Amino acid sequence: MAKINNDYCKLRGSYLFSDIARRVREFEAANSDAKIIRLGIGDVTRPLPAKVIEALHSAVDEMAKQETFRGYAPDLGYDFLRKAIADNDYRARGCDIADDEIFVSDGAKSDSGNIQEIFAKDNVIAVTDPVYPVYVDSNVMAGRTGVFDEALGQWSEVVYMPCTKENNFVPEFPKRHVDIIYLCFPNNPTGTTINKAQLQEWVDYANKEGSVIIYDAAYEAYISEDDVPHSIYECQGAKTCAIELHSFSKNAGFTGLRLGYTVVPHDLVVEGVKLRDLWARRHGTKYNGAPYIVQRAGEAVYSEEGKAQVKELIEYYMRNARYIGEGLKSMGYEIFGGVNSPYIWLKTPEGEDSWSFFDRLLHKAQVVGTPGVGFGPHGEGYFRLTAFGDYEKTKEAVDRIRKM
């Protein structure tokens, strides 16, 4: 008889977004004239840059002709895209990353979920709390996280690094040895970052401990401050301890198109084995490559016009972030993030928990955000608003919150 992977049954339901959807549905059913503004989900709303559309059309035309038709893509990515990534995201910033250390994929969600497969089951993982849920859930599926403690809201075998206003959202080093450390900066959900010196400390720590850092840089394009690193490879020694994840979703709006990449340097060797080779093998066995058309679209992001158009997109969303941040501050809210990130993380008023604030916002302002506690127990008492909406609607949302 076939047997299931029981570790999947240990997964917690996706309570957060289904709970949000249910509460919004109930509210809408009872208030048919409600004009809800959604600042909850981290999905972009602006159309793709013109240069990307142009590249898509031209790649589609190539597929229509015998001479230029392409079948399976190389499973690690087309050379033209790997080179464009290495040139622009790394070598132009002084990071010595080779084209063959770049692995093109359909996005950072897949890579952040799949990367754990190249590590043994008995590795101990460390995550920040609050956290992007994929890191933990993919390890639950792999049977690496122990049992869930309902009271604590935590897994017994996972090391949690609280990030709250008390430590300025900078995770502290774990008190015990950990093997794999997930870091994400600029952070989802808190919108906060760490500076280069702080990231260097993590790199030094990982090299000393023999740990691997999985560095999620999905929001890198939103960095506006000088001392915030765009890549972990800006730090000395990162190539011997870090894997970096990237996405085309939040910079160029590819959430529906799907493209990302992961960097695994040759120098990253564990137990005498290059992790790069394991990841290449995994890609080769389980993945047949991102579509040619989409990789051409990705290449267009690095053209001069593409870069200018992406910059405009980021500026659009960051104008929203400023409106939300300044608006909330002027109302007396304590807010974090929103400077190097499209997320604003606010402290809920004294005595009001994340879900009560959610309900009050929904009922009084008809604005939907995300309760911080949904990202982990240390997110309790916080709330996330995103800057990915339409500017006029974002303004209206803030103005409604002011009147609430």
Ligand SMILES: Cc1ncc(COP(=O)(O)O)c(C=O)c1O
């Ligand atoms: C931290 C983080 N990593 C990765 C992703 C997923 O990116 P992609 O669309 O490339 O799969 C997200 C999406 O919200 C994210 O917030």
